[in-house]
Amino acid sequence: MRMDTVKKKLGYTVRSERERLGLSQSSLAERAGVSTRTISDIETCNGNPELATLIPLTQYLRISIDSVVQEDEADTTTYQIMKELQTCSEDDRQIALRTLRELLSALKETEHSD
Template sequence: MVNKRLGDVVKQERLKLNLSQNALAEQAKVSLRTVSDIETYNGNPRLDTLYALANYLHISIDAVFSDKKSNMDSTMQIQ
């Protein structure tokens, strides 16, 4: 269930920024394979990878581990 939420949130935020998977991977300094695996619910990213993606996409890691939507207010986002 966490993998699905993670994949959905990452893809949704990536598309909002009009980024390809490759562009997101380059900008967040993670591999294309990692982004692809996460978005297809196959990934089990390391914490530093999750942090890099969440930080770049301005999403809360809490959103991945709870039923909260990714539309977090600024007080819940990673700074």
Template sequence: MAKKLLGDAVKEERLRRNLSQNALAEMVHVSLRTISDIENYNGNPRFENLYLLASYLNLSIDAVFNGENEPMDSTMKQIIAELNQCSNETKRLALGTLRGLLSAVSQNQ
């Protein structure tokens, strides 16, 4: 199942960017065979190759394995980076604040 989720996520993002398998392989500095194997659910990619691919395509491996193929945008990355530096208590406070803000925004629309 994990191979299918990964293969589908890589292929979908590659096609969204209008890249051939060969072009993606060249940009990420992996072999064409690596890209082909991942997209066809064959083999087990080396960690280094998986990391390079996920970084280049802006894919969250956690999201891929949970079936969420959408890449994270830069704003979400910034939010997560900020929250990762906070204590759990501060994270809970930030979540409550965010929920209140979103509720107020949706009521004003």
């Protein structure tokens, strides 16, 4: 996986997990023992965070580093979805999430009825 792709995936993952937990960048920084600037840089794909920074951050967020840096077909598709969602407003992302959940529910019902 290219380094810029890894940075984007890491940035998106950190931001989405932080938001899911309802934390500000400064709150996450304090809890993970890093600077607010570091969180901002990671989320905006700037710089190259050191492993010593990533370990406590990913541990706090309960995400694995390898899930960010390894690529497989499912990860590629997931990343493409994440990339599309990044261009949306928060309200539109919530609508997309509800729509996706409804679609998946309908697909599961179709699978069980076969």
